[in-house]
Amino acid sequence: MNAKANNTQSPAKIDKSDFKAAVVKHLHCTLGTDENKANNHAWWKATCAAMQEHVLEGLRKTQKTHYLNDTRAVHYFSAEFLMGRLLSNNLQNFGLFEVASGALKELGVELTDIMEQEPDMALGNGGLGRLAACFIDSLATMELPAIGYGIHYEHGLFRQEIKSGAQIERPDSWRDYGNPWEICRPESIQEVSLFGYVETKYGENGRVLKEWHPGSIVKGVPWDIPVVGYEGKTVNVLRLWQSEASDYFNWDVFNAGGYVDAQRENVQAETISKVLYPNDETEAGKELRLIQQYFFCSCSLKDIIRRYKRAHGDDWSRFADQVVIQLNDTHPAIAIPELMRILVDRAELDWDQAWGICTQVFAYTNHTLLPEALEKWPARMIEKILPRHLEIIYEINHRFMAEVDKKWPGDNAMKAKLSIIEEGHEKMVRMGHLSVIGSFAVNGVAEMHSRLVKSSLFPEFDELYPGKLTNVTNGITPRRWLKACNPSLSKLIDKKIGVDWPKDLYKLEGLAKFASNKTFQKQFMKVKLENKELLAEEIRQSLDLEVDVNAIFDVQIKRLHEYKRQHLNLLHIMALYRRILENPDYDMHPRVFIFGAKAAPGYKLAKDIIYAINKVADKINNDPRVNNKIKVVFLPNYRVSLAEKMIPASDVSEQISTAGKEASGTGNMKLALNGAVTIGTLDGANVEIAEEVGDDNIFIFGLTVEEVNELKAKGYNPLDYYYKDPEIKAVLDWLETDYFTPGKPGALVSIKQSLLDHGDPYMVLADYRSYSDAQIAVDEAYRDKERWAEMAIINTAKMGKFTSDRSIKDYVDRIWKLSPCKIEN
Numbered sequence: 001m002n003a004k005a006n007n008t009q010s011p012a013k014i015d016k017s018d019f020k021a022a023v024v025k026h027l028h029c030t031l032g033t034d035e036n037k038a039n040n041h042a043w044w045k046a047t048c049a050a051m052q053e054h055v056l057e058g059l060r061k062t063q064k065t066h067y068l069n070d071t072r073a074v075h076y077f078s079a080e081f082l083m084g085r086l087l088s089n090n091l092q093n094f095g096l097f098e099v100a101s102g103a104l105k106e107l108g109v110e111l112t113d114i115m116e117q118e119p120d121m122a123l124g125n126g127g128l129g130r131l132a133a134c135f136i137d138s139l140a141t142m143e144l145p146a147i148g149y150g151i152h153y154e155h156g157l158f159r160q161e162i163k164s165g166a167q168i169e170r171p172d173s174w175r176d177y178g179n180p181w182e183i184c185r186p187e188s189i190q191e192v193s194l195f196g197y198v199e200t201k202y203g204e205n206g207r208v209l210k211e212w213h214p215g216s217i218v219k220g221v222p223w224d225i226p227v228v229g230y231e232g233k234t235v236n237v238l239r240l241w242q243s244e245a246s247d248y249f250n251w252d253v254f255n256a257g258g259y260v261d262a263q264r265e266n267v268q269a270e271t272i273s274k275v276l277y278p279n280d281e282t283e284a285g286k287e288l289r290l291i292q293q294y295f296f297c298s299c300s301l302k303d304i305i306r307r308y309k310r311a312h313g314d315d316w317s318r319f320a321d322q323v324v325i326q327l328n329d330t331h332p333a334i335a336i337p338e339l340m341r342i343l344v345d346r347a348e349l350d351w352d353q354a355w356g357i358c359t360q361v362f363a364y365t366n367h368t369l370l371p372e373a374l375e376k377w378p379a380r381m382i383e384k385i386l387p388r389h390l391e392i393i394y395e396i397n398h399r400f401m402a403e404v405d406k407k408w409p410g411d412n413a414m415k416a417k418l419s420i421i422e423e424g425h426e427k428m429v430r431m432g433h434l435s436v437i438g439s440f441a442v443n444g445v446a447e448m449h450s451r452l453v454k455s456s457l458f459p460e461f462d463e464l465y466p467g468k469l470t471n472v473t474n475g476i477t478p479r480r481w482l483k484a485c486n487p488s489l490s491k492l493i494d495k496k497i498g499v500d501w502p503k504d505l506y507k508l509e510g511l512a513k514f515a516s517n518k519t520f521q522k523q524f525m526k527v528k529l530e531n532k533e534l535l536a537e538e539i540r541q542s543l544d545l546e547v548d549v550n551a552i553f554d555v556q557i558k559r560l561h562e563y564k565r566q567h568l569n570l571l572h573i574m575a576l577y578r579r580i581l582e583n584p585d586y587d588m589h590p591r592v593f594i595f596g597a598k599a600a601p602g603y604k605l606a607k608d609i610i611y612a613i614n615k616v617a618d619k620i621n622n623d624p625r626v627n628n629k630i631k632v633v634f635l636p637n638y639r640v641s642l643a644e645k646m647i648p649a650s651d652v653s654e655q656i657s658t659a660g661k662e663a664s665g666t667g668n669m670k671l672a673l674n675g676a677v678t679i680g681t682l683d684g685a686n687v688e689i690a691e692e693v694g695d696d697n698i699f700i701f702g703l704t705v706e707e708v709n710e711l712k713a714k715g716y717n718p719l720d721y722y723y724k725d726p727e728i729k730a731v732l733d734w735l736e737t738d739y740f741t742p743g744k745p746g747a748l749v750s751i752k753q754s755l756l757d758h759g760d761p762y763m764v765l766a767d768y769r770s771y772s773d774a775q776i777a778v779d780e781a782y783r784d785k786e787r788w789a790e791m792a793i794i795n796t797a798k799m800g801k802f803t804s805d806r807s808i809k810d811y812v813d814r815i816w817k818l819s820p821c822k823i824e825n
């Protein structure tokens, strides 16, 4: 049977009729329906199936080639992968988007319509999870052997509904109708032990042997999601683990008459991969969260070792040559004692040999300085769930303390500060310290953040391990975040500088010379206007609200958190509203303030800020005195697929976190890449964006991190600003009335209280006036159409550095030492 017939010829040779035939074949043979009956969901499934044929063929060839070449590979351990939708991405990366679009058009179907059928694979909270998704796209595109390892959550990040202005969480059911992109791999099932106790025995040569008698065993079932590289042949794998009850029955418990107890432990098995913890920047601290982390780390390590042993048997000497594991924050840090347990208890290596391997295999990325996000687990909780691991952590710490003592002899305060174990009434295990000690490289995610990791988070570790702490500035994949989400701008860029930029983003630099070219300015801003019209339609459908596409689309899209200061944006909007009420001729270019943000369900003030934004929006959007100068839009259920619609339509990118709090940000990169101009503080990657675009093409305001620390040190009193600045006072007092919440005075007061009574920890009032002045500068700049067009073009042109391909190259050069492996036909 020739390649054409069974559709396995290389994607590049697939033409419209081939693709059409494949879609119809799957409509008939895979879905058992036909063209006359099929709805968009069926057309989506059939199109995915037609695409999956090539994807799986690519996966098979890639895995075979990596096996035959015994390639060194990176294993990206992450509790989150915020993948979004895959159809458009896979079609684009295989270069089949136009072919598929044409084929479906001939079948009377709009590709863009059926793409809307795909639920987001929202297995992440925000930046950290999306970064993992961008990184595995770049790894495949750069033909680097890599496997993403994570959890196959049945329910991803909750679906947000807004009821009377308030956030309501609904379960995310992304797999209800099956996921066309995943393959179950029962042949690679793993078993994971939990609970129980450790028995100490002595081997013939007096060697101490530790035997863990688990209280429960759960099965880990792997689901593979292929990761298609752009224009390449590499299709790597994302392996996500689902938990299932094993047929292990705890006879000890049963014999002790605890049948139900014995059963209960099995029931728990399914819950392990049931749901993603919806906290961004705060640790969950719950037992189930620790069990989730251990579950996927144990399954993944055993999977890696199974693959390694297939090629190298019990010769562990090559393990660190073949395997590097990147820990995406401390969430998978338990993998360090788990590998030690496997090497010492199972492979019976001696401690030093085992530790030597561990500290050559693991590398750790820190994503935040926020104290509440740095994971610490009660030692008693680890003892209960993972008794052997606590012993190993104590041994790791014991040997580390000797190192500390050698460096700082007799300095108990230093020992206490650096110890993995935080003493106190509740002994805690510091996962950040364990990660630094157990890794050969530690990186922050932007230059400024990595400096702060060295200077304020881990200064002593930087001194103890010179060169271990480094930086790799984040990046984003231009395939999803420009090529796929902004096709009209992509086509314009193709015409201007050729089509190589998706794989070499520095090529965008070629646009800079056209920035002051009037014709190109018009073409560029025409694309922006078209994208704004598309978003206006989305707003109309979602909120039944009309917005003026000639207004400035000012966008703040990210998780809701006080340090990201959506409430600073809100106070300024209220001030603008007040200025217009006081002076109807207040001169400003119309502006639409657009928000997208989910709050962690347990984060009350964050939910109060969402409520306030919606209440203020209702008032302003329905107040004729505003005369359409301002509109406020809160689009519910912000997620990857919605970001792909909002970002191409954005004029202004709000990156207004308190300096020193946002480790990097990645939304800032996506918005600038799509021609939005940033208003922001010198925080995270904003600093590097400003360096790339130049001070004339960005609006920087506010305190620097040094000024924040100075003001904190000398004592920051937000009341000073309340009494000094009448606009601040007026706006905050307004929050206490029922003006925005008729009949419910004080419904918004928690925001005022957080700023005046609870000390305004993120210095909103200190930066208010500077922010307001910067917004006036934005208004003036926007009115100068040519100047703004030039600024917008320069922002796109200068984003070359922020491709995740550059980030991956830095990881490869500085940490992973990987080599690409070409996949032949």
Ligand SMILES: [N-]=[N+]=N[C@]1([C@H](N)O)O[C@H](CO)[C@@H](O)[C@H](O)[C@H]1O
Pocket (backbone or CB within 6 Å): 126, 127, 128, 129, 131, 280, 281, 329, 367, 368, 445, 474, 662, 663, 664, 665, 666, 684
């Ligand atoms: N966790 N975490 N951290 C974050 C984000 N919230 O997910 O990681 C992101 C990815 O590194 C950063 O861009 C962002 O600044 C940081 O806050």
